[in-house]
Amino acid sequence: MVDADQTFVIVGGGLAGAKAAETLRAEGFTGRVILISDEREHPYERPPLSKGFLLGKEERDSVFVHEPAWYAQHDIELHLGLPAVAVDRADKAVRLGDGTRVRYDKLLLATGSEPRRLDIPGTDLAGVHHLRRIAHAERLKGVLAALGRDNGHLVIAGAGWIGLEVAAAAREYGAEVTVVEPEATPLYSVLGPEIGRLFADLHQEHGVRFDFGVRLSEITGQDGMVLAARTDDGDEHPAHDVLAAIGAAPRTALAEAAGLTMADRAHGGGIAVDASLRTSDPDIFAAGDAASADHPLFETRLRVEHWANALNGGPAAARAMLGRPVTYDRVPYFFSDQYDVGLEFSGWAPPGSYDQVVIRGDATKREFIAFWLSEGRVLAGMNVNVWDVTEPIQALIKAGARPDPDRLADPSVPLESLLEG
Template identity: 85%
Template sequence: MVDADQTFVIVGGGLAGAKAAETLRTEGFTGRVILICDERDHPYERPPLSKGYLLGKEERDSVFVHEPAWYARNDIELHLGNTVTALDRVARTVRSGEDGTLAHYDKLLIATGAEPRRLDVPGTDLAGVHHLRRLSHAERLKGVLASLGRDNGHLVIAGAGWIGLEVAAAAREYGAEVTVVEPEPTPLHGVLGPELGSVFAELHQEHGVRFRFGVRLTEIVGQDGMVLAARTDDGEEHPAHIVLAAIGAAPRTALAEAAGLELADRAHGGGIAVDARLRTSDPDIFAAGDVASFPHPLYGTRLRVEHWANALNGGPAAARAMLGQDVAYDRVPYFFSDQYDLGMEYSGWAPPGSYDQVVIRGDAGKREFVAFWVKEGRVLAGMNVNVWDVTEPIQQLIRSGAAVDTEALADPHVPLNSLVS
């Protein structure tokens, strides 16, 4: 067991950091646990920010990982509103806050997450330009969407990824007019490929969302600090009262990079390079969540996963590795989304070019189906849309690595469990 006099420091107060702190205690660690968060809110979960909380269907307190009193009750030294500005690997210290407070560590976990990518076009300094990553962003956007709905206002969204589409759905439920600008030919093109992106395009079009595919935002036009319109590279001008930049997120690696830790190649999504134990190039420093790039044995490549389940599971895995336990982090990537009356879950990893066919089980037209991305008969990923309780067999199919009969895979009358070797 780890010495009770040791100090473990966690940098990053998101879900990964909070669950790592919880795991250290449940696994019996009795040393100091210091959790440093640059936000002033207690650690919270991010999915509600673009789903239930944004829609006003969930209360603000429901987003927090633990109630505020939990941290003191479990002897977690929580430092909110403190940014870690330096990491000294020789002295084993981190410096944080305006006063430059030093904290010594025996083991360190970096769970700094990711930050929204910024639009590089004129007009991004206008008051009506939004991002959605933090609770404060969601609070502001929630009020703005409600106002747009009352006044028949216009929202332009740059990017048809998960955040862009979920905000589009929320905005339409509030009654706002929505235009989505996306350079790819379909929504979610980099995740689902062209075969399934059309399902989400049709869903949103049925709810009144206008898409402009194959174009990019080039300028946000405003007056007196307010947004008036958004221009695209096809020469069109779209009315807008607010603009949401939803063009992805970048891992927050500045601290690690300045300390000389190894980073993953951008071709693999960037991030801090870790091994199967989530350990960085420094054996006393670990990384988890959105910022970590880990080798995945199922896919034979490094993955950096920006979804809730990776933070939920990665934080505890890193904590156990910090305690010296034998850890091999190989979770099948998983995420979910809710848009209007469509609920979906996705397991696996199958970017365009990695598969040779998409097999559909069910009725895609009715949006009640399971899709499988398959290469040489082997299931790389699966997505269930308005079909439930199938995540476990889908993940078992992925993990098995065995070739399956694609006709049986497409047949709803053949139980998925029967296809697992």
């Protein structure tokens, strides 16, 4: 029974943590809600950092989940700029960096992820960047503007979503861009080679250069500044700045030190949680980038790093903390904007999981929907410059639909009708 004497603690000042706090109050919880973040900023959303905010099209205040006054108005206690350094499960307490101990009845770990680091010489140079926090985005925005003014060169390590979105932003500023990617196409681990090639074409049309099948091996510089980036095949690319966009690692140190069960690294690592987002400790939950959940739909453990997972996972964990029945089976979803191309992706279909890609529409005009199928079953769908179709795409995935591929590819056939077979 949840009552006013209880204290619920949330570690993590991102979207998942903020939405969990909001949900606790919306669901009628009257006890203490304490949110702890190692950032001094109020909780904010991260997608704008590589999109509108980076391009200067969105104001800084637009990234915050709530206005600062909202937390006091809803009696949410904030500990900002103060990391949680340990969880004492026996005493049910979180120890903060200044030695303060915060007791909890239920604890939510929404610790997020952090950029993976390049393990090569030269990463200590001033022009080497990562993009995860608002301070990173503010710095990078100034860098891109300067590169654009001076015809400067940006080398990006990694052709994932962050790498490509920053490449698009850099080109809009007028910077020269080279992307170094070990796979044969961009976005290989998410979209596979078939659709990844389309994004290579998109960026090359906008002047981005790619170097596929290689990795950065060294960043060279002079007087602390970047001069060039070398690859493991011996090539050298001129560079004034380098962005490491080689993925994100879940922030699990707190959970590991507390002895919570971790997910297998082969499945993305993260804090292992069940379908109700509960960890191996019945009083501790995890959500967002750091959590690896048993997914009933895909019958595997998934760690999803996207905005929608934080948006929906935080509230789901909050309800589970309140003792409500929760089965977190949301279809993974994310969106991206690059140049004049907008897209939404739903599902989960890494290379090796599918045997067919069906295109509905005109891929050459970049107005299409792609579907990834395994033995006829729809695993994922991505709409590119085609809108208001996410709901039927996700319905096909949830239903395990096996539509006729010819009808699936035919834009004149309503997607809703394909649920019938």
